[in-house]
């Protein structure tokens with residue numbers, strides 16, 4: 001501490017660049033501060049710091065982190081405490097640019113494996129950033145002293161030291177997360193793809209605010225369809241389940257169909273206590289599909305859904321920089337299946353209608369040989385029967401899927417009602433002919449030319465930046481990702497950027513199928529830790545799913561594939 005104080009006195013009033021001399025590590029009372037990287041000016045990304053202390057000082061017992069799930073949960077809990085302590089201790093927006101602020105990862109409703117906090121039985125590390133204070137472009141040493149010698153120790157003290165009085169809350173947090181894993185793990189053995197517990201609150205504050213809607217109507221599952229599921233730390237819960245197969249969610253507009261589907265799509269993640277979706281879980285590979293007109297597609301075999309285009313384009317290796325709604329959705333399905341997705345989630349609100357359905361009258365009017373699109377309704381049973389693909393589809397506007405559905409749930413004033421039998425009675429006369437796609441959906445390897453996937457920007461330096469969850473800057477390319485609803489945190493997208501660069505640098509993955517190669521890079525991250533994918537330790541990374549990693553690469557205009565060898 002004395003060393004740091006002396007350094008600050010020496011640089012007092014000098015130009016901002018003199019802050020560089022603070023780089024290093026300093027022993028404080030009870031913890032060690034590492035200043036890993038000092039920002040070049042007050043407007044640049046804030047200075048990267050870490051504190052390290054003995055786990056013993058927290059008084060947290062080992063059983064709170066004695067397996068990976070519990071460890072991730074307690075790290076999440078501690079990170080949230082640290083963020084809350086910053087908010088309580090430090091007033092925001094002091095000084096120009098980011099100067100005067102402490103920053104830590106943004107904790108949302110999900111519990112993710114992050115690089116922010118790491119704990120084991122001896123050592124606890126927290127990564128954060130400090131905007132070193134400036135007075136115009138000079139060093140403001142007085143403010144820096146307040147931040148480093150008063151605010152930081154106060155934050156550490158209240159967030160991390162001797163938190164035994166909050167042990168119950170910590171334990172509840174960890175057990176709640178472990179219950180969600182326990183619940184999700186039962187889906188497979190019980191042939192289910194999703195479960196929604198009675199009493200869940202699915203509605204969100206708004207489309208851009210993922211917190212629970214206050215005073216929303218909670219799910220009340222009728223006894224006739226309720227099933228019971230055991231938990232690890234609590235008594236069994238009842239709820240509604242969606243079985244493996246074809247599931248429809250029907251109902252009038254505004255009755256909560258899309259809200260239910262969104263809860264299912266988010267059920268691949270664990271949620272914090274109080275979220276309302278703590279007991280909503282889904283099969284962990286499930287993938288939400290959108291129509292995305294304008295997206296790039298590189299070398300995808302879309303023949304199961306689109307063939308015989310009027311311009312005679314090759315649909316077995318379909319490539320475009322500006323897809324239509326239906327071709328984007330066709331490509332997304334084929335890509336998802338090759339990325340190991342077992343469950344497709346589709347909402348009519350965000351789909352191309354000509355991709356989902358073509359009714360009898362339209363089939364009579366437009367002859368089959370004039371329509372390149374085979375709608376999903378004519379493929380869905382084969383996907384289920386030959387490829388074991390399940391579907392949950394929101395469909396309020398057409399009965400075309402009634403005869404195909406294994407389960408039909410109607411949302412009626414936000415409540416689920418089983419309508420399977422009624423829908424089957426209405427559908428009795430419909431028979432939908434399917435032609436065989438077995439030949440086509442043989443998953444042929446897609447081999448990217450991975451040299452193309454370079455993050456090196458125009459400056460000659462790698463440039464990887466995530467803007468929320470909707471845009472990735474990767475080298476000179478900006479990849480728009482509006483359709484990836486299951487990318488929930490900008491920290492996941494940043495990791496995806498670094499994983500793609502890692503993939504690009506790994507020569508051993510040339511000539512390897514893209515999904516296999518990306519899977520290997522992701523598995524290495526899980527084994528070896530976040531610091532192996534970035535040039536220096538970073539605190540704002542979180543683990544993405546393979547499905548989103550692959551989906552981002554598939555949307556890159558830089559992506560070029562080796563021609564298929566037959």
Ligand code: ADP
Pocket residue numbers: 202203204213215216217218219251252253254255256257258259260411414
């Ligand atoms: P649909 O897809 O059936 O048209 P949505 O799921 O989009 O309906 O829901 C319509 C509106 O109702 C949304 O604004 C949503 O936030 C709200 N909503 C959904 N479920 C609930 C609920 N359980 N309680 C209160 N409001 C809800």
Ligand code: MG
Pocket residue numbers: 257258259349394
């Ligand atoms: Mg809707």
